[in-house]
Amino acid sequence: MDNNNMAGILYDFLMVKFYFCSNIGSPNMKKKPTYILGIESSCDDTAAAVLKDNIVLSNCIANQEVHRAYGGVVPELASRAHQANIVPVVQRALSIANIDKKELTAIAYTRGPGLLGSLLVGSAFAKSLALSFDIPLIEVNHMQAHLLCHFIKNEEKQPPSFPFLGVTISGGHTQLVLVEDFFKMTQIGTTLDDAIGEAFDKCGKTMGLRYPAGPEIDKLAKQGNSEAFEFPIPKVKNYDLSYSGVKTAFLNLINNNVAKNPNFVANNLNDLCASIQKTLVQIIIQKITKAKEDFNLDQVVIGGGVAANSEIRRVLNEKAASAQWEVFLPPFQYTTDNAAMIGVVGYYKHMQNQLGAMDQSVNARLTF
Numbered sequence: 483m484d485n486n487n488m489a490g491i492l493y494d495f496l497m498v499k500f501y502f503c504s505n506i507g508s509p510n511m512k513k514k515p516t517y518i519l520g521i522e523s524s525c526d527d528t529a530a531a532v533l534k535d536n537i538v539l540s541n542c543i544a545n546q547e548v549h550r551a552y553g554g555v556v557p558e559l560a561s562r563a564h565q566a567n568i569v570p571v572v573q574r575a576l577s578i579a580n581i582d583k584k585e586l587t588a589i590a591y592t593r594g595p596g597l598l599g600s601l602l603v604g605s606a607f608a609k610s611l612a613l614s615f616d617i618p619l620i621e622v623n624h625m626q627a628h629l630l631c632h633f634i635k636n637e638e639k640q641p642p643s644f645p646f647l648g649v650t651i652s653g654g655h656t657q658l659v660l661v662e663d664f665f666k667m668t669q670i671g672t673t674l675d676d677a678i679g680e681a682f683d684k685c686g687k688t689m690g691l692r693y694p695a696g697p698e699i700d701k702l703a704k705q706g707n708s709e710a711f712e713f714p715i716p717k718v719k720n721y722d723l724s725y726s727g728v729k730t731a732f733l734n735l736i737n738n739n740v741a742k743n744p745n746f747v748a749n750n751l752n753d754l755c756a757s758i759q760k761t762l763v764q765i766i767i768q769k770i771t772k773a774k775e776d777f778n779l780d781q782v783v784i785g786g787g788v789a790a791n792s793e794i795r796r797v798l799n800e801k802a803a804s805a806q807w808e809v810f811l812p813p814f815q816y817t818t819d820n821a822a823m824i825g826v827v828g829y830y831k832h833m834q835n836q837l838g839a840m841d842q843s844v845n846a847r848l849t850f
Contacts, residue, residue: 520825523604524596528567531821532579539579561599590828593621594848601844628785631823652786653679671721706756
């Protein structure tokens with residue numbers, strides 16, 4: 483074989499190699515999708531979702547109405563309801579997503595924080611399913627998920643960029659978090675007593691409203707005067723906050739006035755709701771403002787059930803317009819406990835090969 487033929491063969495070989503190597507990871511080549519089943523059972527909602535990468539295909543929730551009669555969540559009743567709901571909820575999520583169980587890439591579940599019995603139901607089911615299909619199991623921190631739900635694909639808004647100030651506001655937690663990366667989060671402030679959602683519920687109970695009282699207070703407040711009654715703003719150091727003082731002041735106001743006029747609450751219900759809502763929101767906004775300025779952060783990312791409150795949305799949107807804050811408020815379907823947020827965290831953990839283990843136990847007091 484002469485030198486010209488050898489050179490031609492070598493050239494063809496190099497061109498073929500260059501073609502295949504240059505197309506590895508090319509956007510024109512189809513990437514195998516990742517299908518994540520997310521399972522959430524931290525409190526009183528049994529939820530399951532299926533995601534294709536970071537796109538939600540289904541997001542199903544079974545609520546537990548049994549707790550209304552008790553004015554709060556009863557842990558034992560919650561656990562039993564999860565046991566009854568989890569199979570049909572998962573089946574429904576798979577059906578809506580039009581995904582067969584055998585197509586799943588991994589299963590993500592809530593490891594904590596939450597009610598121990600409720601967490602155990604979701605954990606045991608997720609582990610059994612992962613073991614039977616021989617696919618990875620991914621544990622998820624519920625509070626991280628509330629903040630990372632903003633990374634679910636949204637055609638209308640791009641996700642936040644790191645670093646940002648994360649704020650979780652719910653019935654069980656009120657936290658300010660420095661978020662430097664997906665799984666690099668540091669709590670810089672928290673409530674010293676009641677969470678903001680808990681304060682809403684307790685103040686609502688004082689007025690005779692049904693549990694959960696937060697949405698009802700929000701609704702009634704729209705017809706009331708928020709300046710009608712004044713409540714104290716606690717002075718707590720740094721980025722921590724407290725709701726016990728304002729709750730006590732509210733209780734004293736009700737008791738003192740009802741003693742004089744039994745119809746006081748009924749006659750002033752809308753104004754009471756508007757006034758206490760304004761104060762509860764003002765407490766957290768003050769701390770958000772301080773943390774944002776001290777850490778020189780441009781973005782404020784909100785997560786949790788109280789993110790659905792119209793007053794806190796109004797105030798934050800005003801801040802975004804007047805103070806040039808970049809505020810990220812979750813879509814309403816991702817404010818309360820849901821499995822879509824668990825699934826998206828599972829997706830990003832799977833990408834980083836952060837997989838869980840079968841012998842990993844749930845943690846009711848899991849922290850960042």
